Amino acid sequence: MSPCSELLDVEMDESAVEQDAQLQLTRRQFLAASGVVTAGVAAGFAPAADAQDSGPHAAQTIPLTLSINKQQRTLTVDTRTSLLDLLRENLDLTGSKKGCDHGQCGACTVLLDGRRANSCLTLAVAAQGYEITTIEGLGDENNLHPVQAAFLEHDGYQCGYCTPGQICSATALIEEAKRGDLSQVSFETGQTTRPQLTDEEIRERMSGNICRCGAYPNIVAAVRAVAMGGNA
Amino acid sequence: MIPFSYTRADAPEAAVHAGAAHGAKFLGGGTNLVDLMKYGVESPTALVDVNHIGLDKVTASAGGVNIGASVRNSDLANHPDIVANYPLLSFALLSGASPQLRNLATTGGNLLQRTRCYYFTDTAFPACNKRKPGSGCGALVGFNRIHAILGQTDQGPTSPHTCIATNPSDMCVALYALNATVEVQGPKGKRSIPVREFHRLPGEDPTRDTVLGPDELITAVTLPANTAAFAKNSWYLKARDRQSYAFALVSVAAGLELQGDTIKSAGLALGGVAHKPWHSPEAEHALVGKPATEATFKQAAEIALRGAKGYKDNAFKVELAKNCIVRGLTQATKGARA
Numbered sequence A: 001m002s003p004c005s006e007l008l009d010v011e012m013d014e015s016a017v018e019q020d021a022q023l024q025l026t027r028r029q030f031l032a033a034s035g036v037v038t039a040g041v042a043a044g045f046a047p048a049a050d051a052q053d054s055g056p057h058a059a060q061t062i063p064l065t066l067s068i069n070k071q072q073r074t075l076t077v078d079t080r081t082s083l084l085d086l087l088r089e090n091l092d093l094t095g096s097k098k099g100c101d102h103g104q105c106g107a108c109t110v111l112l113d114g115r116r117a118n119s120c121l122t123l124a125v126a127a128q129g130y131e132i133t134t135i136e137g138l139g140d141e142n143n144l145h146p147v148q149a150a151f152l153e154h155d156g157y158q159c160g161y162c163t164p165g166q167i168c169s170a171t172a173l174i175e176e177a178k179r180g181d182l183s184q185v186s187f188e189t190g191q192t193t194r195p196q197l198t199d200e201e202i203r204e205r206m207s208g209n210i211c212r213c214g215a216y217p218n219i220v221a222a223v224r225a226v227a228m229g230g231n232a
Numbered sequence B: 001m002i003p004f005s006y007t008r009a010d011a012p013e014a015a016v017h018a019g020a021a022h023g024a025k026f027l028g029g030g031t032n033l034v035d036l037m038k039y040g041v042e043s044p045t046a047l048v049d050v051n052h053i054g055l056d057k058v059t060a061s062a063g064g065v066n067i068g069a070s071v072r073n074s075d076l077a078n079h080p081d082i083v084a085n086y087p088l089l090s091f092a093l094l095s096g097a098s099p100q101l102r103n104l105a106t107t108g109g110n111l112l113q114r115t116r117c118y119y120f121t122d123t124a125f126p127a128c129n130k131r132k133p134g135s136g137c138g139a140l141v142g143f144n145r146i147h148a149i150l151g152q153t154d155q156g157p158t159s160p161h162t163c164i165a166t167n168p169s170d171m172c173v174a175l176y177a178l179n180a181t182v183e184v185q186g187p188k189g190k191r192s193i194p195v196r197e198f199h200r201l202p203g204e205d206p207t208r209d210t211v212l213g214p215d216e217l218i219t220a221v222t223l224p225a226n227t228a229a230f231a232k233n234s235w236y237l238k239a240r241d242r243q244s245y246a247f248a249l250v251s252v253a254a255g256l257e258l259q260g261d262t263i264k265s266a267g268l269a270l271g272g273v274a275h276k277p278w279h280s281p282e283a284e285h286a287l288v289g290k291p292a293t294e295a296t297f298k299q300a301a302e303i304a305l306r307g308a309k310g311y312k313d314n315a316f317k318v319e320l321a322k323n324c325i326v327r328g329l330t331q332a333t334k335g336a337r338a
Helices: A002-021 A027-034 A039-044 A048-052 A083-090 A146-153 A163-179 A184-189 A199-205 A216-229 B012-019 B033-039 B073-078 B080-085 B087-094 B099-104 B107-111 B171-177 B225-230 B281-287 B294-304 B316-334
Strands: A061-068 A071-078 A109-112 A115-118 A131-133 B005-008 B024-027 B046-049 B058-061 B064-068 B181-186 B189-194 B217-224 B234-239 B250-259 B262-271
Touching: A071 A083, A109 A163, A115 A163, A115 B099, A146 A163, A146 A216, A163 A199, A163 A216, A163 B099, A184 A199, A184 B087, A199 A216, B012 B024, B012 B046, B012 B181, B012 B217, B024 B033, B058 B080, B064 B080, B073 B080, B073 B087, B073 B099, B073 B107, B080 B087, B087 B171, B087 B234, B087 B250, B107 B171, B107 B217, B171 B234, B171 B250, B171 B262, B217 B225, B225 B250, B225 B262, B234 B316, B250 B316, B262 B281, B262 B294, B262 B316, B281 B294, B294 B316
Parallel strands: A061 A131, B005 B046, B024 B046
Antiparallel strands: A061 A071, A109 A115, A109 A131, B058 B064, B064 B217, B181 B189, B181 B217, B234 B250, B250 B262
């Protein structure tokens, strides 16, 4: 999990810088203006100039239409673009976070047709036809999703970087449990008929979302509260 | 990542046709392929998306169950027919990866999952016969905690044949115990491959994980009706460094058909110990007709691990595997369901 940790180190340092600067800018605008943001963009993106190259190694672009948070978005992208990079870099939907970029940390978790998925390993072109829901589509400041409200209530985060992924994941978890989906723990405990969301089940079902701050007890409490309230 | 074209196939025939292009690969969930493309280990020039070719159903028949190649791991694990008749497969699937990865990963893709050997996935390492034929094996004299103890090719670190990589799949271990069959389709037609013959040992060509041709597409996995007899008495035991979301150091898929206390038939396979899920017919044979006791299980474990050889960091796996077999079979006698 070291790539994840390294990236998070950078993110935290940048947040500190941003607070000190006290600028009336969003964090992204600040980073772009100060020229700090380079590595993240370069890693996932072919520069626009590439698209005009020709020859066997020329970038291949493709027009696509995606339904994101119930809005149709049409754009042309390099086939190499991950759904995560498309959300963050092309559409300014920066709630979904890039942690490890290899499906190990869960910070990029979004919902595809209501099912949780790692957007870093999903190619944008392959996401056509699915209804994509990001943290921005779950709720907003004035109308929080019950899982968002529960994370606030139970203090289910510290630095907050993994939180959008945790909340998307937990939202899907609640639906999976309502359907009676099983987990490894269900088999270990012999509860394979509509298993109750015990803390052990919640921990197992949230295991795809890593929190480096270690807010796990409060995350479990938040998920437990929503599961018991039954209103997610 | 080098540029690639993207085609979304709408039928298996169209996928096979598009997949025959030089440098083409089939795209399932992408959880392994896209990851390896980011590392520069895989570099296809064309991706053929096979998620929308009508292979997303699980259908029961008198002869067993047919699982479409693009059925997602999470859907397969929760399918009522699988939970009821092949709980070993559900248990194994749910022991692997994370919920969000299982929602993406497909049955066909899981069969083709590549090793997690660090010397394979990190291109900064110069030696890996699987990634760079003839370059040697970095793992043999490197950090080899997750590596093979059975069936490996060990001719020294500079040999072009040496490979001690392991297959990382959980699903496949259960499929070996359940004696599944892999259905494939290529330009020359269709064929069926018993799963136990689908994956390869490294032999003298560590680059090849399976016997699948480069232009062949997995269309389905079938489970025979007779291994549904393990439904009441099966267990998947996974020993690993974390309680969840980690690859197996050793795993055991155990299925028993019991008649009183006597074992009528058995399915047994190991994960994390070899280049392919490890199936020992002799160990299975040692169970059949015997009482379901610790003594019987210990004997089977000794037979299954015959010839095992550990290295600096993984020698513990030999004893661990034996203990896991005994514990997995013991748990199976109690059953995976309450």
